Amino acid sequence: MAEGTSLPPTVININVQFNGRKIPISINSESIVKDLKSLLQPITNVLPRGQKLICKGKVLTDSMTLKALQVTNGSKVMLVAARGLHQGEGPIINDTKRIETTDPVTVYKPMTSRTAQWKITGVIALSECNLKVVPEEIWDCGLHTRVLDVSKNFIQEVPAKFGSLKCLNKLFLDANDISDERISWEGLSNLKSLTILSLNKNHLTTLPSTLGTLTSLKELHISSNKLTSIPDQLGLLKELQILTLNANRRKNCFHEKCQHSTRISSVPSSIGDCCCLVEINLSSNLLVELPETFGNLVNLKVLHLSNNGLTSLPSTLFKMCTQLSTVNLHRTEITNDILRQIDGWEAFDERRRLKHKKQLDFCVGSSGVFDEGADDDYRP
Structure with a gap:
C-alpha cells in the first residue's frame, strides 16, 4: 500500500520475519493468530500447525486475537517453522507486493498464482474446500505434481485426466461422493509412480482388475465404502x-x-x-x-x-x-x-x-x- 494512504481503523501492518526476510502483512487486528498462520501458509509453504509465531518474546496463541496479544501496527513477528511440517521440498518465499483492496481482513496477496505455487512445491492441498469437481487448473501442473489432496469435498467424478499427472506419488480422495460409474480406473492406472492411494469414505462397490497395474503402491486405503469383493490382481502389488x-x-x-x-x-x-x-x-x-x-x-x-x-x-x-x-x-x-x-x-x-x-x-x-x-x- 502506498505511503500516506489511510488504513481502516481495524487494519494493522506487521512485518513477519522468516528465513532472513521480511514479509509485510496487513490484517484486521481482531483476527485470531490462526488466521494469520493461514495467510502465511501459501507464502512460506509452512503448514499452520508447523508455524510458531513469536512477538515481543511471547509465543502467540492460535485462538487469541492479535489485539488481545498486543500485536499492533508496526509490530515485528518472528516465524519459526517446525521441521517436516511444510509442503513440497521445504519452506519458500516468493517476491510479493501489497495491493489495494477494501477487504478489512487482509490487504496482502502473493504475486505468484496458486498454480505457480503448486508447480514449485509439487503439492496441491485442497482438502475441505467445498469442491464439487476437480479444478481444471490442476491439469496444468502435469508432471510437476507429486502430492494431490482433495479429500473432504463433494467431488463425484475422478476423470481420465488424472492419468496426465504421471509423477504423482500420493493421491488422497477421501470423504467425497465418488461412485463406480464416475471413477476412471483407466486414468489412475497410468500413475505408475503412485505410492499412496486413499479412497476412504466414498461409495465404491467394486475394485477392477486394473488395480493390479499400480505396482508402486505402498499404501492402499479403501475403508468405509460398499465393497463386496477384492480382486485377485491385488497380489500384483508386490510393494x-x-x-x-x-x-x-x-x-x-x-x-x-x-x-x-x-x-x-x-x-x-x-x-x-x-x-x-x-x-x-x-x-x-x-x-x-x-x-x-x-x-x-x-x-x-x-x-x-x-x-x-x-x-x-x-x-x-x-x-x-x-x-x-x-x-x-x-x-x-x-x-x-x-x-x-x-x-x-x-x-x-x-x-x-x-x-x-x-x-x-x-x-x-x-x-x-x-x-x-x-x-x-x-x-x-
Whole structure:
C-alpha cells in the first residue's frame, strides 16, 4: 500500500520475519493468530500447525486475537517453522507486493498464482474446500505434481485426466461422493509412480482388475465404502505395505441379506503374494475364513480382524509370520482356547507381551489391563 494512504481503523501492518526476510502483512487486528498462520501458509509453504509465531518474546496463541496479544501496527513477528511440517521440498518465499483492496481482513496477496505455487512445491492441498469437481487448473501442473489432496469435498467424478499427472506419488480422495460409474480406473492406472492411494469414505462397490497395474503402491486405503469383493490382481502389488479395507457396508442397512450383499466376505489367496505387507485392516466385514496364503506374509506385524464371522485363523499364520505382534480378534468366534492350538502361538504370545511392555515403558496406551486378541482374552 502506498505511503500516506489511510488504513481502516481495524487494519494493522506487521512485518513477519522468516528465513532472513521480511514479509509485510496487513490484517484486521481482531483476527485470531490462526488466521494469520493461514495467510502465511501459501507464502512460506509452512503448514499452520508447523508455524510458531513469536512477538515481543511471547509465543502467540492460535485462538487469541492479535489485539488481545498486543500485536499492533508496526509490530515485528518472528516465524519459526517446525521441521517436516511444510509442503513440497521445504519452506519458500516468493517476491510479493501489497495491493489495494477494501477487504478489512487482509490487504496482502502473493504475486505468484496458486498454480505457480503448486508447480514449485509439487503439492496441491485442497482438502475441505467445498469442491464439487476437480479444478481444471490442476491439469496444468502435469508432471510437476507429486502430492494431490482433495479429500473432504463433494467431488463425484475422478476423470481420465488424472492419468496426465504421471509423477504423482500420493493421491488422497477421501470423504467425497465418488461412485463406480464416475471413477476412471483407466486414468489412475497410468500413475505408475503412485505410492499412496486413499479412497476412504466414498461409495465404491467394486475394485477392477486394473488395480493390479499400480505396482508402486505402498499404501492402499479403501475403508468405509460398499465393497463386496477384492480382486485377485491385488497380489500384483508386490510393494504394498499397508492395506485398509475395513468397514465396507451400506450405512443404515440391517437386513441380513442386504448385509451379505454389501460387505467383503472373502479374501483372495493372491494376497499371499503381497510379500511386503506390514499392516492389514479387514475389520467390520463379513469374513468367515482367511486363505492359508496369509502365512506367506513374513513381514506382517499388525492384523485387524475384529467384527467378522471368523472361527479360525490360517494354520501357518503364527509360525511363518514371525514379526506378527498384534492381532485384533474382538467380536469374532475365535477364543484364546482356539488360538493356543495354532502352531506358533507361544512365540506370537511372547512377541505381543514384549510389545506391550515396551508400550508401558514409553507410557504409550492405557495403563489398564492388557486387552488384545480374542474376546475371551488371555491375560498375562
